[in-house]
Amino acid sequence: xxxxxxxxxxxxxxxxxxxxxxxxxxxxxxxxxxxxxxxxxxxxxxxxxxxxxxxxxxxxxxxxxxxxxxxxxxxxxxxxxxxxxxxxxxxxxxxxxxxxxxxxxxxxxxxxxxxxxxxxxxxxxxxxxxxxxxxxxxxxxxxxxxxxxxxxxxxxxxxxxxxxxxxxxxxxxxxxxxxxxxxxxxxxxxxxxxxxxxxxxxxxxxxxxxxxxxxxxxxxxxxxxxxxxxxxxxxxxxxxxxxxxxxxxxxxxxxxxxxxxxxxxxxxxxxxxxxxxxxxxxxxxxxxxxxxxxxxxxxxxxxxxxxxxxxxxxxxxxxxxxxxxxxxxxxxxxxxxxxxxxxxxxxxxxxxxxxxxxxxxxxxxxxxxxxxxxxxxxxxxxxxxxxxxxxxxxxxxxxxxxxxxxxxxxxxxxxxxxxxxxxxxxxxxxxxxxxxxxxxxxxxxxxxxxxxxxxxxxxxxxxxxxxxxxxx
RNA sequence: GGCGCCGUGGCGGAGUGGUCACGCAGAGGUCUGCAAAACCUUUUACACCGGUUCGAGUCCGGUCGGUGCCUCCA
Numbered sequence: 001x002x003x004x005x006x007x008x009x010x011x012x013x014x015x016x017x018x019x020x021x022x023x024x025x026x027x028x029x030x031x032x033x034x035x036x037x038x039x040x041x042x043x044x045x046x047x048x049x050x051x052x053x054x055x056x057x058x059x060x061x062x063x064x065x066x067x068x069x070x071x072x073x074x075x076x077x078x079x080x081x082x083x084x085x086x087x088x089x090x091x092x093x094x095x096x097x098x099x100x101x102x103x104x105x106x107x108x109x110x111x112x113x114x115x116x117x118x119x120x121x122x123x124x125x126x127x128x129x130x131x132x133x134x135x136x137x138x139x140x141x142x143x144x145x146x147x148x149x150x151x152x153x154x155x156x157x158x159x160x161x162x163x164x165x166x167x168x169x170x171x172x173x174x175x176x177x178x179x180x181x182x183x184x185x186x187x188x189x190x191x192x193x194x195x196x197x198x199x200x201x202x203x204x205x206x207x208x209x210x211x212x213x214x215x216x217x218x219x220x221x222x223x224x225x226x227x228x229x230x231x232x233x234x235x236x237x238x239x240x241x242x243x244x245x246x247x248x249x250x251x252x253x254x255x256x257x258x259x260x261x262x263x264x265x266x267x268x269x270x271x272x273x274x275x276x277x278x279x280x281x282x283x284x285x286x287x288x289x290x291x292x293x294x295x296x297x298x299x300x301x302x303x304x305x306x307x308x309x310x311x312x313x314x315x316x317x318x319x320x321x322x323x324x325x326x327x328x329x330x331x332x333x334x335x336x337x338x339x340x341x342x343x344x345x346x347x348x349x350x351x352x353x354x355x356x357x358x359x360x361x362x363x364x365x366x367x368x369x370x371x372x373x374x375x376x377x378x379x380x381x382x383x384x385x386x387x388x389x390x391x392x393x394x395x396x397x398x399x400x401x402x403x404x405x406x407x408x409x410x411x412x413x414x415x416x417x418x419x420x421x422x423x424x425x426x427x428x429x430x431x432x433x434x435x436x437x438x439x440x441x442x443x444x445x446x447x448x449x450x451x452x453x454x455x456x457x458x459x460x461x462x463x464x465x466x467x468x469x470x471x472x
Numbered sequence: 473g474g475c476g477c478c479g480u481g482g483c484g485g486a487g488u489g490g491u492c493a494c495g496c497a498g499a500g501g502u503c504u505g506c507a508a509a510a511c512c513u514u515u516u517a518c519a520c521c522g523g524u525u526c527g528a529g530u531c532c533g534g535u536c537g538g539u540g541c542c543u544c545c546a
Contacts, residue, residue, distance in 0.1 A: 027546080028546095029546085030545090035546085036545090036546085038545080038546055039545090039546045040546085041546070042546040043546080045546095082544085164475080164476095164541090165475060165476080166474090166475070166542085167474055167475060167542095237546075238545080238546030239540080239541085239546075240540090240541070240544095240545060240546065241545095241546080242541080243475085243541060243542065244541090244542090267546095268546060269477090269540085269546090270540075270545085270546065271546090272539085272540095275538095275539095277539085277540075277545090278545080278546085279544075279545055280544055280545050285545090304484090307484070307485065307494095307495075308484080308485065308486095309485085309486075312477095312478085312485085312486095313477075313478075313539075313540075314484090314485085315483095315484070315485095317483080317484085319483060319484080319496085319497090320483070320484050320485090320496080322496075322497090323483075323484065323495065323496035323497075324484090324495085324496080325496095326495085326496060326497090327495055327496065330495090330496095330509095333509080372488090375486075375487095377484095377485055377486050377487095377493095377494080377495095378486055378487080378493080378494085380485095380486090380494070380495075381485090381486070381493055381494035381495075382493095382494085383494095384493095384494055384495065385493085385494075391509095391510070391511095392510085392511080438505085441505075443505055443506070446505090446506090447505095447506075447507085450506095450507080450508095459508070459509095460507090460508075460509095461507090461508050461509040461510075462504080462507085462508080462509080463509075463510070464503085464510090468509085470509095
């Protein structure tokens, strides 16, 4: 199985440390606001990663963190605390805000049919682990303390700039911030921040260095190592994390353990909405509720997400969501054929043999496409081709069985719900009655029966092979 | 300014040098009691200019354009 590795900047073969187990850590949400579709794009993509690992015969162990402690608004460790800010906005405590958005987030995972990670550890439940890790870094001489906190000295970590290929001298030229002459490098970052002397924070803890709260980056190192060991098979996250968060995670973790932190780093690219990037500051985030309010299903959103590759900067628009919803609708009607007996003409028997071949071919290409760095767009086109063939030739008894296993496999890998249940005998009876009415040219009765079925969520299309139903 | 990425038909979007996937939308047609489908046909798509090659959307160089990060952000 091949995955593009940011570390090596090429597609690497996955070679887990302890196969068949594959350890995965993905950066989760900071729970201080509603996630927007851009966030969900990323989580769906990691869901596909996990499902593909299972397909490839691995046993993925997936940990995603919940950042419920307010790291500061800026990577330069300046400014406001996000959770405290959210708390003020909503007139709640930081703890309440964190709880509310954590629940919202896990609910969203279910709504989007995203595999539940094996663990969703919260930063606030792992303060001690973070303190221990900072202590370790302190013992090894990677830290220094200034007025407002304990910092990581990036100059002590020789390969700090390698991962993101940063040019630290040129970077931020003309933008050099004055850190009260207390920070030696702009790239240094906080491991532990002290509480302000004049104010009590909602969230603060005692530490060997004084009362305060952990820096943003340390939680991921501490929790991933606790649950998955010193070296991860795969670490994944949004592409925005590459230059700062992930760079810092590597610096902390590798300084502490002396071992590689992750073998493969994967980055999900951002999406744009109407050509603009989504950002908190622009306030153009679309939520799941916005999607549903416009009459689109989250399943359509899911399919839309799969229509682009995770490494490309994809575009979101209502128009393309509409296209995805239409495509899904067509898929549903073709999927419903799995339940339907059709009167075939003899000449089609040969086609049915080809149908079986096509469907088995789809199972092969499905595996190939996904294991090739999660090429979902290519897989979708494979599905379309096979479905087109099914539509054209209809199904025999044999091919129906194969088709059923194909639909189940697609649902399993893509998290769609193409396999719906069969309709009831009563509904089949209604269809048969309508067919008789049509044969008698009793159009009024025939149309009434059709309306009746529509009310039950069943659509019909009349073909030379009889009336075929699909779920509306 | 530094480090990157990208330019594919109306829209979205794959493409690993060798008949330019696929979806959505549009147009025309066949079929059809109506409806819905289905099927067929359909517009010189690979930003531009050079180069390498028997052959380039695919490799190399340049030009133009867009865009991301270097403040928050998946």
